[in-house]
Amino acid sequence: MSTVLIAEFTDADALYGAAREGRSAGDRILDAFSPFPVDGMAELIGATTTRLRLVMAIGGLAIAALMLGTEYFSAMLDYPINSGGRPLNSWPAFMLPPFAVGILGAAVAGFIALMWETGLPRLHHPLFAIEGFEQASQSRFLLALAPLDESTVARARARLREGGAVTIREVAR
Protein backbone atom coordinates (compact mmCIF):
# COMPACT_ATOMS: atom_id res chain seq x y z
CA MET A 1 0.00 0.00 0.00
CA SER A 2 1.64 3.16 -1.12
CA THR A 3 0.57 6.73 -0.68
CA VAL A 4 -0.45 8.83 -3.61
CA LEU A 5 -0.49 12.58 -3.33
CA ILE A 6 -2.88 14.59 -5.45
CA ALA A 7 -1.74 18.19 -5.60
CA GLU A 8 -3.85 20.91 -7.06
CA PHE A 9 -2.33 23.84 -8.95
CA THR A 10 -3.82 26.93 -10.47
CA ASP A 11 -1.72 26.99 -13.57
CA ALA A 12 -0.04 24.73 -16.06
CA ASP A 13 3.48 25.98 -15.47
CA ALA A 14 3.30 25.33 -11.73
CA LEU A 15 2.03 21.82 -12.48
CA TYR A 16 4.82 21.11 -14.88
CA GLY A 17 7.46 22.59 -12.59
CA ALA A 18 6.29 20.55 -9.62
CA ALA A 19 6.17 17.40 -11.69
CA ARG A 20 9.72 17.90 -12.90
CA GLU A 21 11.06 18.63 -9.46
CA GLY A 22 9.22 15.66 -8.06
CA ARG A 23 10.72 13.40 -10.62
CA SER A 24 14.25 14.60 -10.05
CA ALA A 25 13.69 14.01 -6.33
CA GLY A 26 12.82 10.42 -7.08
CA ASP A 27 9.02 10.51 -6.87
CA ARG A 28 6.98 8.66 -9.42
CA ILE A 29 4.75 10.91 -11.53
CA LEU A 30 1.63 8.83 -12.05
CA ASP A 31 -0.48 11.20 -14.05
CA ALA A 32 -1.59 14.78 -14.41
CA PHE A 33 -5.07 16.09 -15.09
CA SER A 34 -5.57 19.40 -16.79
CA PRO A 35 -8.18 21.37 -18.73
CA PHE A 36 -5.86 21.56 -21.74
CA PRO A 37 -2.69 19.76 -22.81
CA VAL A 38 0.39 20.78 -20.83
CA ASP A 39 3.56 20.74 -22.90
CA GLY A 40 6.07 18.13 -21.84
CA MET A 41 3.76 16.45 -19.34
CA ALA A 42 3.36 13.31 -21.43
CA GLU A 43 7.11 12.67 -21.37
CA LEU A 44 7.16 12.99 -17.59
CA ILE A 45 4.55 10.28 -17.15
CA GLY A 46 6.26 8.12 -19.72
CA ALA A 47 3.75 8.29 -22.57
CA THR A 48 6.11 8.88 -25.42
CA THR A 49 5.72 6.28 -28.12
CA THR A 50 2.46 5.38 -29.73
CA ARG A 51 1.36 3.29 -32.66
CA LEU A 52 -1.64 5.53 -33.26
CA ARG A 53 -0.34 7.01 -36.48
CA LEU A 54 0.79 3.63 -37.72
CA VAL A 55 -2.70 2.26 -37.09
CA MET A 56 -4.14 5.18 -39.03
CA ALA A 57 -1.82 4.56 -41.96
CA ILE A 58 -2.59 0.85 -42.06
CA GLY A 59 -6.33 1.39 -41.67
CA GLY A 60 -6.38 4.03 -44.40
CA LEU A 61 -4.34 2.00 -46.86
CA ALA A 62 -6.40 -1.12 -46.18
CA ILE A 63 -9.71 0.62 -46.84
CA ALA A 64 -8.30 2.31 -49.95
CA ALA A 65 -7.06 -1.05 -51.23
CA LEU A 66 -10.46 -2.58 -50.56
CA MET A 67 -12.14 0.18 -52.54
CA LEU A 68 -9.74 -0.11 -55.43
CA GLY A 69 -10.15 -3.87 -55.34
CA THR A 70 -13.93 -3.51 -55.53
CA GLU A 71 -13.57 -1.22 -58.52
CA TYR A 72 -11.16 -3.55 -60.23
CA PHE A 73 -13.30 -6.61 -59.58
CA SER A 74 -16.52 -4.99 -60.79
CA ALA A 75 -15.05 -3.27 -63.83
CA MET A 76 -12.71 -6.03 -64.97
CA LEU A 77 -14.23 -9.31 -63.88
CA ASP A 78 -17.85 -9.11 -62.81
CA TYR A 79 -19.29 -6.51 -65.13
CA PRO A 80 -16.88 -5.62 -67.92
CA ILE A 81 -18.59 -3.03 -70.08
CA ASN A 82 -17.08 -1.11 -72.96
CA SER A 83 -17.70 2.53 -72.21
CA GLY A 84 -16.64 4.58 -75.22
CA GLY A 85 -13.62 2.38 -75.90
CA ARG A 86 -11.94 3.18 -72.61
CA PRO A 87 -9.79 0.48 -71.07
CA LEU A 88 -11.71 -1.70 -68.64
CA ASN A 89 -9.15 -1.02 -65.97
CA SER A 90 -9.22 2.79 -66.13
CA TRP A 91 -7.18 3.05 -62.97
CA PRO A 92 -6.50 6.80 -63.05
CA ALA A 93 -10.24 7.44 -63.07
CA PHE A 94 -10.66 4.88 -60.31
CA MET A 95 -8.33 6.67 -57.91
CA LEU A 96 -10.71 9.21 -56.41
CA PRO A 97 -13.02 6.92 -54.40
CA PRO A 98 -10.10 4.97 -52.85
CA PHE A 99 -8.46 8.26 -51.91
CA ALA A 100 -11.56 9.64 -50.19
CA VAL A 101 -12.59 6.47 -48.37
CA GLY A 102 -8.95 5.78 -47.50
CA ILE A 103 -8.79 9.01 -45.54
CA LEU A 104 -12.08 8.18 -43.88
CA GLY A 105 -10.70 4.73 -43.07
CA ALA A 106 -7.63 6.28 -41.47
CA ALA A 107 -9.86 8.54 -39.37
CA VAL A 108 -12.00 5.64 -38.16
CA ALA A 109 -8.97 3.44 -37.45
CA GLY A 110 -7.36 6.33 -35.60
CA PHE A 111 -10.48 6.91 -33.52
CA ILE A 112 -10.54 3.26 -32.50
CA ALA A 113 -6.83 3.44 -31.67
CA LEU A 114 -7.43 6.61 -29.66
CA MET A 115 -10.11 4.87 -27.63
CA TRP A 116 -7.80 1.91 -27.11
CA GLU A 117 -4.86 4.02 -25.98
CA THR A 118 -6.86 6.24 -23.66
CA GLY A 119 -8.98 3.43 -22.26
CA LEU A 120 -12.16 5.25 -23.17
CA PRO A 121 -15.10 5.02 -23.12
CA ARG A 122 -15.02 4.46 -19.41
CA LEU A 123 -17.84 6.40 -17.86
CA HIS A 124 -16.82 5.82 -14.30
CA HIS A 125 -13.40 5.86 -12.74
CA PRO A 126 -12.33 5.86 -9.06
CA LEU A 127 -10.63 9.22 -9.68
CA PHE A 128 -14.00 10.89 -10.07
CA ALA A 129 -14.64 10.21 -6.39
CA ILE A 130 -11.75 12.42 -5.35
CA GLU A 131 -12.92 15.74 -4.01
CA GLY A 132 -12.12 18.55 -6.40
CA PHE A 133 -11.43 16.27 -9.33
CA GLU A 134 -14.23 17.92 -11.29
CA GLN A 135 -12.03 21.03 -11.35
CA ALA A 136 -9.48 19.27 -13.55
CA SER A 137 -11.65 19.78 -16.61
CA GLN A 138 -12.34 23.40 -15.74
CA SER A 139 -9.58 25.55 -14.32
CA ARG A 140 -7.36 23.52 -11.99
CA PHE A 141 -4.36 21.31 -12.68
CA LEU A 142 -3.96 18.13 -10.69
CA LEU A 143 -0.79 16.16 -10.27
CA ALA A 144 -0.87 12.57 -9.04
CA LEU A 145 2.48 11.52 -7.67
CA ALA A 146 3.74 8.63 -5.62
CA PRO A 147 6.64 9.43 -3.28
CA LEU A 148 9.48 6.97 -3.29
CA ASP A 149 8.50 5.46 0.06
CA GLU A 150 6.65 6.41 3.22
CA SER A 151 9.64 8.30 4.62
CA THR A 152 9.68 10.82 1.78
CA VAL A 153 5.98 11.70 1.88
CA ALA A 154 6.46 14.69 4.15
CA ARG A 155 9.29 16.01 2.04
CA ALA A 156 7.24 15.59 -1.13
CA ARG A 157 4.37 17.46 0.49
CA ALA A 158 6.64 20.36 1.42
CA ARG A 159 8.06 20.47 -2.06
CA LEU A 160 4.61 20.55 -3.63
CA ARG A 161 3.55 23.36 -1.32
CA GLU A 162 6.59 25.30 -2.33
CA GLY A 163 5.85 24.63 -5.98
CA GLY A 164 2.53 26.38 -5.60
CA ALA A 165 0.06 23.61 -4.78
CA VAL A 166 -3.18 25.01 -3.39
CA THR A 167 -4.34 21.78 -1.85
CA ILE A 168 -2.70 18.40 -1.40
CA ARG A 169 -4.78 15.32 -0.83
CA GLU A 170 -3.53 11.96 0.20
CA VAL A 171 -5.20 8.93 -1.29
CA ALA A 172 -4.46 5.30 -0.78
CA ARG A 173 -3.76 3.23 -3.78
Place this chain on the structure above:
Amino acid sequence: MSVLAQSPLDRWTLPPGRSYEAVNELVTAPLLERKTFRWTAWWIAFAISVALTLMMLVSAGWLLIEGVGVWGNNTTVVWGFAIANYVWWIGIGNAGTLISSMLLLMRQRWRASVNRFAEAMTIFAASIAGLFPIMHLGRPMYFYWLVPYPNTMTVWPQWRSALIWDFWAILSYLLFSIIFWYVGLIPDLATLRDRAQSKAPRAIYGALSLGWRGSARHWHYYEIYHLAMAALAVPLVVSLHSVVGLDFAASLMPGWEETIFPPYFVVGAMYSGFALVVVLTAAVRWGYSLQAIITVEHFDVMAKIMLAAAIIMGLSYASEWFAAWYGGETQDRSLVVFMFTGTYAPMMWALLCCNVIIPQAFWFRPVRRSVTAVFIIAVIINIGMWLERILIVWNTLSHGFLPSMRRSFFPTVWDWTLLFGSLGFFMFLFLIFCRAVPTVSMHETKHLVHEEKAA
Protein backbone atom coordinates in the same frame (compact mmCIF):
# COMPACT_ATOMS: atom_id res chain seq x y z
CA MET B 1 9.89 30.94 -32.68
CA SER B 2 6.57 31.58 -34.27
CA VAL B 3 5.57 35.01 -35.48
CA LEU B 4 2.82 35.03 -32.93
CA ALA B 5 5.27 34.65 -30.05
CA GLN B 6 7.02 37.84 -31.02
CA SER B 7 3.94 39.97 -31.41
CA PRO B 8 2.08 41.38 -28.42
CA LEU B 9 0.36 38.22 -27.40
CA ASP B 10 -2.71 39.50 -25.66
CA ARG B 11 -4.37 40.09 -28.99
CA TRP B 12 -6.97 37.37 -29.21
CA THR B 13 -8.72 37.80 -25.90
CA LEU B 14 -9.88 40.80 -23.94
CA PRO B 15 -9.30 41.20 -20.19
CA PRO B 16 -12.79 39.91 -19.17
CA GLY B 17 -12.03 36.62 -20.93
CA ARG B 18 -8.48 36.19 -19.70
CA SER B 19 -8.91 33.58 -17.04
CA TYR B 20 -9.81 29.91 -17.32
CA GLU B 21 -12.88 30.32 -15.21
CA ALA B 22 -14.02 33.30 -17.29
CA VAL B 23 -13.84 31.20 -20.45
CA ASN B 24 -15.79 28.38 -18.78
CA GLU B 25 -18.39 30.77 -17.53
CA LEU B 26 -18.81 32.61 -20.83
CA VAL B 27 -19.25 29.46 -22.85
CA THR B 28 -21.19 27.18 -20.53
CA ALA B 29 -23.58 29.67 -18.93
CA PRO B 30 -26.04 29.64 -21.84
CA LEU B 31 -26.08 25.84 -21.80
CA LEU B 32 -26.23 25.13 -18.09
CA GLU B 33 -27.95 28.18 -16.65
CA ARG B 34 -30.64 28.47 -19.25
CA LYS B 35 -33.01 30.38 -17.04
CA THR B 36 -30.66 33.25 -16.41
CA PHE B 37 -30.06 33.73 -20.10
CA ARG B 38 -32.26 35.78 -22.40
CA TRP B 39 -33.42 33.63 -25.28
CA THR B 40 -35.73 36.10 -27.04
CA ALA B 41 -33.53 36.54 -30.08
CA TRP B 42 -32.93 32.81 -30.25
CA TRP B 43 -36.66 32.04 -30.23
CA ILE B 44 -37.39 34.59 -32.94
CA ALA B 45 -34.63 33.15 -35.12
CA PHE B 46 -35.83 29.63 -34.33
CA ALA B 47 -39.40 30.45 -35.34
CA ILE B 48 -38.18 31.86 -38.65
CA SER B 49 -35.98 28.84 -39.24
CA VAL B 50 -38.81 26.40 -38.51
CA ALA B 51 -41.09 28.24 -40.93
CA LEU B 52 -38.42 28.13 -43.65
CA THR B 53 -37.68 24.47 -42.92
CA LEU B 54 -41.36 23.66 -43.38
CA MET B 55 -41.25 25.57 -46.64
CA MET B 56 -38.30 23.42 -47.71
CA LEU B 57 -40.16 20.25 -46.78
CA VAL B 58 -43.23 21.32 -48.76
CA SER B 59 -41.06 22.29 -51.71
CA ALA B 60 -39.10 19.04 -51.63
CA GLY B 61 -42.31 17.06 -51.13
CA TRP B 62 -43.93 18.67 -54.14
CA LEU B 63 -40.80 17.97 -56.14
CA LEU B 64 -40.88 14.30 -55.19
CA ILE B 65 -44.56 14.04 -56.13
CA GLU B 66 -44.39 15.96 -59.39
CA GLY B 67 -40.79 15.55 -60.56
CA VAL B 68 -38.12 18.01 -61.64
CA GLY B 69 -40.59 19.68 -64.00
CA VAL B 70 -41.71 21.87 -61.10
CA TRP B 71 -38.38 23.65 -61.36
CA GLY B 72 -37.33 26.00 -64.13
CA ASN B 73 -35.05 23.31 -65.61
CA ASN B 74 -35.54 22.71 -69.31
CA THR B 75 -33.98 20.37 -71.85
CA THR B 76 -31.14 22.83 -72.44
CA VAL B 77 -30.39 24.14 -68.96
CA VAL B 78 -30.76 20.74 -67.34
CA TRP B 79 -28.87 21.56 -64.15
CA GLY B 80 -30.52 24.79 -63.06
CA PHE B 81 -30.69 25.71 -59.41
CA ALA B 82 -30.19 22.27 -57.93
CA ILE B 83 -26.59 21.76 -59.01
CA ALA B 84 -25.64 25.39 -58.40
CA ASN B 85 -27.08 25.19 -54.89
CA TYR B 86 -25.22 21.97 -54.36
CA VAL B 87 -21.90 23.52 -55.37
CA TRP B 88 -22.58 26.57 -53.24
CA TRP B 89 -23.48 24.60 -50.12
CA ILE B 90 -20.61 22.17 -50.45
CA GLY B 91 -18.31 25.17 -50.84
CA ILE B 92 -19.57 26.55 -47.55
CA GLY B 93 -19.03 23.11 -46.13
CA ASN B 94 -15.33 23.42 -46.86
CA ALA B 95 -14.40 26.31 -44.64
CA GLY B 96 -14.87 24.61 -41.29
CA THR B 97 -12.15 22.20 -42.21
CA LEU B 98 -10.06 25.04 -43.56
CA ILE B 99 -10.23 26.78 -40.21
CA SER B 100 -9.75 23.75 -38.06
CA SER B 101 -7.02 22.02 -40.01
CA MET B 102 -5.15 24.43 -42.24
CA LEU B 103 -5.04 27.11 -39.57
CA LEU B 104 -4.08 24.49 -36.99
CA LEU B 105 -1.22 23.29 -39.14
CA MET B 106 -0.19 26.91 -39.73
CA ARG B 107 -0.30 27.48 -35.96
CA GLN B 108 -2.82 30.27 -36.21
CA ARG B 109 -3.86 30.28 -32.58
CA TRP B 110 -6.78 32.61 -33.05
CA ARG B 111 -8.77 29.83 -34.64
CA ALA B 112 -9.49 28.51 -31.12
CA SER B 113 -12.53 30.68 -30.61
CA VAL B 114 -14.12 30.17 -34.01
CA ASN B 115 -13.31 26.63 -35.08
CA ARG B 116 -16.09 24.84 -33.18
CA PHE B 117 -19.01 26.48 -34.93
CA ALA B 118 -17.11 26.59 -38.19
CA GLU B 119 -16.87 22.79 -38.01
CA ALA B 120 -20.55 22.54 -37.14
CA MET B 121 -21.29 24.74 -40.13
CA THR B 122 -19.28 22.34 -42.28
CA ILE B 123 -21.28 19.34 -41.19
CA PHE B 124 -24.65 21.02 -41.70
CA ALA B 125 -23.74 22.61 -45.02
CA ALA B 126 -22.28 19.39 -46.42
CA SER B 127 -25.38 17.45 -45.38
CA ILE B 128 -27.67 19.96 -47.05
CA ALA B 129 -25.46 20.00 -50.14
CA GLY B 130 -25.81 16.24 -50.45
CA LEU B 131 -29.60 16.55 -50.73
CA PHE B 132 -29.54 18.60 -53.92
CA PRO B 133 -28.00 16.08 -56.35
CA ILE B 134 -30.36 13.44 -54.97
CA MET B 135 -33.39 15.68 -55.50
CA HIS B 136 -32.11 16.47 -58.96
CA LEU B 137 -31.85 12.81 -59.96
CA GLY B 138 -35.35 12.67 -61.39
CA ARG B 139 -35.86 9.29 -59.80
CA PRO B 140 -34.43 10.08 -56.37
CA MET B 141 -35.70 6.83 -54.89
CA TYR B 142 -32.96 5.02 -56.79
CA PHE B 143 -30.09 7.11 -55.46
CA TYR B 144 -28.76 4.05 -53.64
CA TRP B 145 -27.72 2.68 -57.02
CA LEU B 146 -24.62 4.77 -56.49
CA VAL B 147 -23.58 2.28 -53.82
CA PRO B 148 -21.67 -0.75 -55.05
CA TYR B 149 -23.57 -3.75 -53.77
CA PRO B 150 -24.21 -7.16 -55.30
CA ASN B 151 -27.68 -6.75 -56.76
CA THR B 152 -30.21 -8.73 -58.76
CA MET B 153 -29.54 -6.53 -61.80
CA THR B 154 -25.91 -7.74 -61.71
CA VAL B 155 -24.67 -4.26 -62.56
CA TRP B 156 -22.10 -2.10 -60.81
CA PRO B 157 -21.67 1.67 -60.61
CA GLN B 158 -19.81 3.36 -63.47
CA TRP B 159 -16.53 4.25 -61.76
CA ARG B 160 -15.51 6.66 -64.48
CA SER B 161 -18.45 8.93 -63.71
CA ALA B 162 -17.94 12.16 -61.81
CA LEU B 163 -21.27 11.55 -60.05
CA ILE B 164 -19.80 8.45 -58.41
CA TRP B 165 -16.70 10.38 -57.37
CA ASP B 166 -18.99 12.98 -55.85
CA PHE B 167 -20.87 10.39 -53.90
CA TRP B 168 -17.73 8.95 -52.31
CA ALA B 169 -16.12 12.32 -51.75
CA ILE B 170 -19.15 13.82 -49.98
CA LEU B 171 -19.84 10.70 -47.95
CA SER B 172 -16.24 10.40 -46.78
CA TYR B 173 -15.96 14.10 -46.08
CA LEU B 174 -19.16 14.24 -44.10
CA LEU B 175 -18.32 11.25 -41.91
CA PHE B 176 -14.75 12.46 -41.49
CA SER B 177 -15.94 15.91 -40.42
CA ILE B 178 -18.32 14.42 -37.88
CA ILE B 179 -15.50 12.38 -36.29
CA PHE B 180 -13.14 15.34 -36.30
CA TRP B 181 -15.75 17.59 -34.74
CA TYR B 182 -16.79 15.08 -32.12
CA VAL B 183 -13.26 14.28 -30.99
CA GLY B 184 -12.55 17.98 -30.53
CA LEU B 185 -15.74 18.23 -28.52
CA ILE B 186 -15.00 15.44 -26.02
CA PRO B 187 -12.90 17.51 -23.54
CA ASP B 188 -15.52 20.26 -23.59
CA LEU B 189 -18.31 17.80 -22.97
CA ALA B 190 -16.33 16.64 -19.93
CA THR B 191 -16.21 20.24 -18.71
CA LEU B 192 -19.97 20.48 -19.10
CA ARG B 193 -20.39 17.19 -17.24
CA ASP B 194 -18.33 18.54 -14.36
CA ARG B 195 -20.12 21.86 -14.23
CA ALA B 196 -23.68 20.63 -14.62
CA GLN B 197 -25.74 21.11 -11.47
CA SER B 198 -28.75 19.02 -12.41
CA LYS B 199 -28.98 15.34 -13.14
CA ALA B 200 -30.08 15.12 -16.76
CA PRO B 201 -27.40 17.37 -18.31
CA ARG B 202 -24.76 15.67 -16.21
CA ALA B 203 -25.84 12.25 -17.43
CA ILE B 204 -26.13 13.28 -21.07
CA TYR B 205 -22.88 15.23 -21.25
CA GLY B 206 -21.22 12.58 -19.11
CA ALA B 207 -22.14 9.82 -21.51
CA LEU B 208 -21.12 11.87 -24.54
CA SER B 209 -17.76 12.77 -23.01
CA LEU B 210 -16.98 9.04 -22.79
CA GLY B 211 -15.48 9.48 -19.32
CA TRP B 212 -12.77 11.91 -20.38
CA ARG B 213 -10.50 12.71 -17.41
CA GLY B 214 -8.09 15.19 -18.98
CA SER B 215 -5.19 12.98 -18.03
CA ALA B 216 -1.80 13.77 -19.51
CA ARG B 217 -2.04 10.43 -21.29
CA HIS B 218 -5.42 11.37 -22.78
CA TRP B 219 -4.12 14.72 -23.95
CA HIS B 220 -1.02 13.19 -25.45
CA TYR B 221 -2.95 10.77 -27.66
CA TYR B 222 -5.62 13.33 -28.32
CA GLU B 223 -3.08 15.81 -29.68
CA ILE B 224 -1.39 13.21 -31.86
CA TYR B 225 -4.73 12.11 -33.28
CA HIS B 226 -6.03 15.63 -33.74
CA LEU B 227 -2.92 16.75 -35.59
CA ALA B 228 -2.93 13.65 -37.81
CA MET B 229 -6.60 14.26 -38.60
CA ALA B 230 -5.85 17.87 -39.48
CA ALA B 231 -3.09 16.76 -41.82
CA LEU B 232 -5.47 14.31 -43.48
CA ALA B 233 -8.32 16.80 -43.66
CA VAL B 234 -6.45 19.20 -45.89
CA PRO B 235 -5.99 16.82 -48.85
CA LEU B 236 -9.51 15.50 -48.30
CA VAL B 237 -11.12 18.91 -48.44
CA VAL B 238 -9.08 19.92 -51.46
CA SER B 239 -10.00 16.70 -53.24
CA LEU B 240 -13.67 17.11 -52.33
CA HIS B 241 -14.13 20.41 -54.07
CA SER B 242 -11.81 19.41 -56.89
CA VAL B 243 -14.18 16.54 -57.56
CA VAL B 244 -17.04 19.02 -57.63
CA GLY B 245 -15.00 21.03 -60.13
CA LEU B 246 -14.48 17.86 -62.16
CA ASP B 247 -18.27 17.42 -62.45
CA PHE B 248 -17.93 20.36 -64.80
CA ALA B 249 -14.39 20.02 -66.11
CA ALA B 250 -14.80 16.36 -67.10
CA SER B 251 -17.47 17.40 -69.61
CA LEU B 252 -16.89 18.75 -73.11
CA MET B 253 -18.85 21.98 -72.73
CA PRO B 254 -17.34 25.39 -73.51
CA GLY B 255 -16.50 27.28 -70.33
CA TRP B 256 -16.41 24.06 -68.29
CA GLU B 257 -13.74 22.01 -69.93
CA GLU B 258 -10.88 23.86 -68.26
CA THR B 259 -7.96 22.56 -66.26
CA ILE B 260 -8.22 25.51 -63.88
CA PHE B 261 -11.60 24.34 -62.61
CA PRO B 262 -10.59 22.15 -59.64
CA PRO B 263 -8.30 24.71 -57.92
CA TYR B 264 -10.62 27.54 -58.88
CA PHE B 265 -13.52 25.72 -57.26
CA VAL B 266 -11.48 25.02 -54.13
CA VAL B 267 -10.60 28.70 -53.69
CA GLY B 268 -14.20 29.72 -54.34
CA ALA B 269 -15.35 27.22 -51.77
CA MET B 270 -12.96 28.49 -49.13
CA TYR B 271 -14.01 32.02 -49.96
CA SER B 272 -17.76 31.52 -49.57
CA GLY B 273 -17.28 29.30 -46.55
CA PHE B 274 -15.09 31.84 -44.85
CA ALA B 275 -17.66 34.51 -45.55
CA LEU B 276 -20.35 32.42 -43.88
CA VAL B 277 -18.06 31.75 -40.92
CA VAL B 278 -17.76 35.51 -40.50
CA VAL B 279 -21.54 35.86 -40.56
CA LEU B 280 -21.93 33.12 -37.96
CA THR B 281 -19.08 34.53 -35.86
CA ALA B 282 -20.85 37.86 -35.70
CA ALA B 283 -24.13 36.16 -34.80
CA VAL B 284 -22.68 33.91 -32.09
CA ARG B 285 -20.58 36.70 -30.65
CA TRP B 286 -23.58 38.97 -30.39
CA GLY B 287 -26.05 36.33 -29.27
CA TYR B 288 -23.90 34.87 -26.50
CA SER B 289 -22.02 38.10 -25.64
CA LEU B 290 -18.64 36.56 -26.36
CA GLN B 291 -16.88 39.85 -27.12
CA ALA B 292 -14.14 38.93 -24.68
CA ILE B 293 -13.01 35.84 -26.57
CA ILE B 294 -14.13 36.67 -30.11
CA THR B 295 -12.55 40.04 -30.66
CA VAL B 296 -12.37 42.64 -33.38
CA GLU B 297 -8.94 41.16 -34.17
CA HIS B 298 -10.67 37.99 -35.31
CA PHE B 299 -12.74 39.94 -37.80
CA ASP B 300 -9.67 41.82 -38.92
CA VAL B 301 -7.70 38.67 -39.67
CA MET B 302 -10.64 36.92 -41.36
CA ALA B 303 -11.20 39.98 -43.52
CA LYS B 304 -7.58 39.72 -44.65
CA ILE B 305 -8.11 36.11 -45.68
CA MET B 306 -11.25 37.07 -47.61
CA LEU B 307 -9.34 39.86 -49.30
CA ALA B 308 -6.68 37.41 -50.44
CA ALA B 309 -9.37 35.04 -51.69
CA ALA B 310 -11.10 37.90 -53.54
CA ILE B 311 -7.89 38.65 -55.40
CA ILE B 312 -7.36 34.99 -56.29
CA MET B 313 -10.96 34.76 -57.51
CA GLY B 314 -10.48 37.86 -59.66
CA LEU B 315 -7.34 36.35 -61.18
CA SER B 316 -9.17 33.07 -61.80
CA TYR B 317 -11.98 34.83 -63.65
CA ALA B 318 -9.46 36.78 -65.69
CA SER B 319 -7.49 33.67 -66.56
CA GLU B 320 -10.70 32.00 -67.74
CA TRP B 321 -11.44 34.86 -70.11
CA PHE B 322 -7.84 35.00 -71.19
CA ALA B 323 -7.74 31.27 -71.91
CA ALA B 324 -10.91 31.58 -74.01
CA TRP B 325 -9.41 34.39 -76.05
CA TYR B 326 -5.92 32.92 -76.29
CA GLY B 327 -7.20 29.44 -77.13
CA GLY B 328 -8.96 30.94 -80.12
CA GLU B 329 -11.85 28.45 -80.04
CA THR B 330 -14.90 30.22 -81.51
CA GLN B 331 -17.23 28.56 -79.05
CA ASP B 332 -15.20 29.60 -76.02
CA ARG B 333 -14.84 33.16 -77.24
CA SER B 334 -18.52 33.55 -77.97
CA LEU B 335 -19.34 32.21 -74.52
CA VAL B 336 -17.28 34.98 -72.90
CA VAL B 337 -19.08 37.55 -75.05
CA PHE B 338 -22.39 35.98 -74.01
CA MET B 339 -21.39 36.22 -70.35
CA PHE B 340 -20.99 39.98 -70.59
CA THR B 341 -23.69 40.85 -73.06
CA GLY B 342 -26.20 37.97 -73.00
CA THR B 343 -29.30 37.20 -70.99
CA TYR B 344 -27.51 36.97 -67.66
CA ALA B 345 -25.09 39.88 -68.15
CA PRO B 346 -26.48 41.95 -65.24
CA MET B 347 -25.89 39.00 -62.93
CA MET B 348 -22.33 38.69 -64.22
CA TRP B 349 -21.61 42.32 -63.37
CA ALA B 350 -23.23 41.87 -59.98
CA LEU B 351 -21.04 38.83 -59.39
CA LEU B 352 -17.87 40.74 -60.19
CA CYS B 353 -18.94 43.55 -57.87
CA CYS B 354 -19.78 41.19 -55.01
CA ASN B 355 -16.79 38.88 -55.29
CA VAL B 356 -13.97 41.03 -56.56
CA ILE B 357 -14.65 44.73 -56.26
CA ILE B 358 -16.53 45.27 -52.98
CA PRO B 359 -14.17 43.05 -50.91
CA GLN B 360 -11.31 45.38 -51.91
CA ALA B 361 -12.66 47.58 -49.12
CA PHE B 362 -10.77 45.21 -46.81
CA TRP B 363 -7.56 46.94 -47.79
CA PHE B 364 -8.61 49.61 -45.31
CA ARG B 365 -8.06 48.96 -41.65
CA PRO B 366 -11.17 50.81 -40.38
CA VAL B 367 -13.34 48.58 -42.59
CA ARG B 368 -11.68 45.39 -41.35
CA ARG B 369 -12.15 46.50 -37.76
CA SER B 370 -15.82 47.33 -38.09
CA VAL B 371 -17.83 44.22 -37.29
CA THR B 372 -20.86 45.61 -39.11
CA ALA B 373 -18.88 46.34 -42.27
CA VAL B 374 -17.19 42.93 -42.29
CA PHE B 375 -20.55 41.26 -41.67
CA ILE B 376 -22.24 43.10 -44.54
CA ILE B 377 -19.41 42.41 -46.97
CA ALA B 378 -19.41 38.75 -45.94
CA VAL B 379 -23.11 38.51 -46.79
CA ILE B 380 -22.41 40.21 -50.11
CA ILE B 381 -19.64 37.70 -50.82
CA ASN B 382 -22.02 34.83 -50.16
CA ILE B 383 -24.53 36.31 -52.58
CA GLY B 384 -21.74 36.81 -55.10
CA MET B 385 -20.55 33.24 -54.75
CA TRP B 386 -24.07 31.95 -55.25
CA LEU B 387 -24.32 34.07 -58.41
CA GLU B 388 -21.04 32.58 -59.57
CA ARG B 389 -22.26 29.03 -59.09
CA ILE B 390 -25.54 29.70 -60.81
CA LEU B 391 -23.86 31.47 -63.72
CA ILE B 392 -21.35 28.67 -64.25
CA VAL B 393 -24.36 26.41 -64.80
CA TRP B 394 -26.57 28.81 -66.72
CA ASN B 395 -24.09 30.49 -69.05
CA THR B 396 -22.52 27.35 -70.40
CA LEU B 397 -25.73 25.38 -70.72
CA SER B 398 -27.62 28.31 -72.27
CA HIS B 399 -24.90 28.86 -74.83
CA GLY B 400 -24.02 25.39 -76.05
CA PHE B 401 -22.66 24.21 -79.38
CA LEU B 402 -26.00 24.12 -81.17
CA PRO B 403 -27.52 27.60 -81.51
CA SER B 404 -30.99 26.19 -82.20
CA MET B 405 -30.88 24.50 -78.79
CA ARG B 406 -30.04 27.66 -76.85
CA ARG B 407 -32.53 28.58 -74.15
CA SER B 408 -32.51 30.60 -70.98
CA PHE B 409 -33.37 29.54 -67.47
CA PHE B 410 -36.21 31.14 -65.57
CA PRO B 411 -36.57 29.96 -61.98
CA THR B 412 -40.01 29.01 -60.71
CA VAL B 413 -41.38 29.61 -57.24
CA TRP B 414 -40.24 26.08 -56.28
CA ASP B 415 -36.65 26.91 -57.14
CA TRP B 416 -36.71 29.82 -54.75
CA THR B 417 -38.59 28.05 -51.96
CA LEU B 418 -36.08 25.23 -52.01
CA LEU B 419 -33.12 27.61 -51.94
CA PHE B 420 -34.43 29.75 -49.10
CA GLY B 421 -35.87 26.70 -47.39
CA SER B 422 -32.44 25.11 -47.34
CA LEU B 423 -31.04 28.28 -45.79
CA GLY B 424 -33.74 28.07 -43.13
CA PHE B 425 -32.95 24.42 -42.51
CA PHE B 426 -29.30 25.32 -42.04
CA MET B 427 -30.32 28.00 -39.57
CA PHE B 428 -32.53 25.47 -37.76
CA LEU B 429 -29.67 22.99 -37.37
CA PHE B 430 -27.25 25.69 -36.32
CA LEU B 431 -29.58 27.12 -33.69
CA ILE B 432 -30.07 23.68 -32.17
CA PHE B 433 -26.31 23.21 -32.15
CA CYS B 434 -25.92 26.53 -30.29
CA ARG B 435 -28.20 25.33 -27.52
CA ALA B 436 -26.82 21.84 -27.17
CA VAL B 437 -23.03 22.03 -27.21
CA PRO B 438 -20.43 24.70 -26.43
CA THR B 439 -20.17 27.02 -29.41
CA VAL B 440 -16.57 27.86 -28.60
CA SER B 441 -13.87 25.30 -27.96
CA MET B 442 -13.17 25.88 -24.28
CA HIS B 443 -10.05 23.78 -23.98
CA GLU B 444 -8.40 25.43 -26.96
CA THR B 445 -9.39 28.90 -25.80
CA LYS B 446 -8.03 28.17 -22.32
CA HIS B 447 -4.82 26.96 -23.89
CA LEU B 448 -4.69 30.23 -25.80
CA VAL B 449 -5.30 32.21 -22.60
CA HIS B 450 -2.44 30.29 -20.99
CA GLU B 451 -0.06 31.06 -23.84
CA GLU B 452 -1.01 34.71 -23.87
CA LYS B 453 -0.37 34.87 -20.16
CA ALA B 454 3.04 33.26 -20.52
CA ALA B 455 4.22 35.82 -23.02
